[in-house]
Amino acid sequence: MSPVLSVSAVTKTYKSGQIALHEIDLAVEKGEIFALLGPNGAGKTTLISIICGLVSMSSGRVLVDGHDIVEQYRAARTMIGLVPQEIALDIFATVENTVRFSRGLFGRRAAPGHIEQLLRDLSLWEKRDARVIELSGGMKRRVMIAKALSHEPDILFLDEPTAGVDVNLRRDMWELVRRLRDRGVTIILTTHYIEEAEEMADRVGVIDRGRLILVEETAALMRKLGKRRLSIMMQKRVEAIPPALAGWPLRLEAEGERLVYDFDAKAPDTGIPRLLRDLGAAGIDYKDLETSRTSLEDIFVGLVEGRA
16 A cells, blocks of 8 residues: 655755755655654654655655646645644634634535534634634644534644644644544644653654655564663762772662662663672662653654764
8 A cells, every 4th residue: 555645855955055954755644643753853753844845855755645746736736634733723713713724725515514623623613703812822732623624634744743733732733633543533743742642653764854754563663672671779968979880881860869770671780799799899878669661752862862
């Protein structure tokens, strides 16, 4: 089965000579939740803007369900819903009229039932007759999401959708994303909340300085690159790691009250028994041990810093 989104050798170079994207190749399957991670300025928004037809690419090709975004722009764009970072609304229009008008722009017939359900899903139904100017920032963000979904797109792009919004909107947003995915909608998101990508995304792509450096299933990435962490709680505060332990990759945290050791849980020898023996030999007493797994954020930071 062909991917619903195919990006082939896409580049973007501005007139100033700045290269924003270096030959990006990406394929996203129908019904998938794909998270695009990267630091500010990495090229996430530029790539999304190209796919959505808001920015022209310098070279390459993008197909949306087989439709070329340049040669068949209207057919491709109709399949896409976009929630950009910036809030752009007619502040004097009502909530319901804003969403209805957006649906009409895509040539869709009026569907009062769909609009009502959408507004209810986003906790906007009680505000349907309110003008946008009267809404809080979080409510305006909900209206942006409703606009993007008004024409029932097959692919929904969410560019930092929950940045700076309240916890309730974030919860409602992810509940809605799950329902959309269950209906076969493909979700592509960028986010700074890496824990959300770890929980929600089927696959993760990491972009840095305009290059897509990794695309991997989230679970496989955690298995491949994720490590485990041993936290050793000190009986007494330690000012520095003793010379006898200099050969161990230890970090001193919590103002000397915790030693941290990262290890590969799948390795034949994790080194933990030897480490604990060496701690005893060095006269260091500890009161507790705690293990945890490396998070997707740790992996992301390691990948980006490794390219610095």
